[in-house]
Amino acid sequence: xxxxxxxxxxxxxxxxxxxxxxxxxxxxxxxxxxxxxxxxxxxxxxxxxxxxxxxxxxxxxxxxxxxxxxxxxxxxxxxxxxxxxxxxxxxxxxxxxxxxxxxxxxxxxxxxxxxxxxxxxxxxxxxxxxxxxxxxxxxxxxxxxxxxxxxxxxxx
Numbered sequence: 409x410x411x412x413x414x415x416x417x418x419x420x421x422x423x424x425x426x427x428x429x430x431x432x433x434x435x436x437x438x439x440x441x442x443x444x445x446x447x448x449x450x451x452x453x454x455x456x457x458x459x460x461x462x463x464x465x466x467x468x469x470x471x472x473x474x475x476x477x478x479x480x481x482x483x484x485x486x487x488x489x490x491x492x493x494x495x496x497x498x499x500x501x502x503x504x505x506x507x508x509x510x511x512x513x514x515x516x517x518x519x520x521x522x523x524x525x526x527x528x529x530x531x532x533x534x535x536x537x538x539x540x541x542x543x544x545x546x547x548x549x550x551x552x553x554x555x556x557x558x559x560x561x562x563x564x
Contacts, residue, residue, distance in 0.1 A: 411551030412481045423478055426461035429454075430482055442466050468529070474536065484533025487525050488548050491515075494522045496561050503562040504553045509545040516541075 409427030413420040433445035442462050449459055463472035464479035465486050474483040495515045496504050515521045534544045556562040 409478075409482060409485075411547070412485070413478075415547065416477055416481075418478065422457060423481070425454075426458055426465075426478060426482055429458065430462045430465045430486065432462075442470065468526075474533075477537075480533060480536045484530060484537060484544070485548055487527075488530045488533075488544065489552065491522050491525045491527075491530070492545065492548050492552065493559060493561070494525070496556075501562070504549055504556045505562060507549055509542045509549065512545045512549070513542060 409423040410420045412418075413423035429445065429449060430442065431445070432448060433441050433443075437444040442465065446459055446462055449462065457476075457478070460472060460476070461479050461482050463470045464474040464476075465482040467473055467483055474480040492504075492507070492512055495512050496502060496507050498515075499507065499511075516527065530544075531541065534541045537544065539547075552559065
């Protein structure tokens with residue numbers, strides 16, 4: 409999210425917080441996600457922008473349509489980030505450093521690969537951002553490359 413905030417000239421800290429907390433409740437309360445996390449954030453006094461970002465990332469569950477640029481980005485890249493990491497994990501290098509958008513698109517077309525990833529959400533989000541899917545994939549790869557070690561990648 410911080411990468412995209414820089415890309416769009418927006419507030420990196422705000423966008424970074426939304427990226428950090430959007431799945432706050434996932435492990436503890438997956439059946440109540442993201443509503444339980446939103447309760448916690450409201451109790452802690454987080455601003456409305458953060459709350460809406462968390463709700464919008466799960467538009468299909470919450471009904472909160474992404475309207476701001478930040479909300480559209482978190483909605484779109486939440487699923488895409490997981491897909492790209494899955495692609496990296498099956499490569500011999502287990503790295504993002506040599507991953508290309510072309511390789512990701514090839515796996516994208518294989519519907520048996522990462523079946524749990526909702527490709528329609530990503531496509532809808534790319535459309536909302538007015539960004540071709542391949543370009544969006546390239547940006548997410550670039551965003552993840554500096555932190556691949558923290559993601560458990562790059563250690564073939």
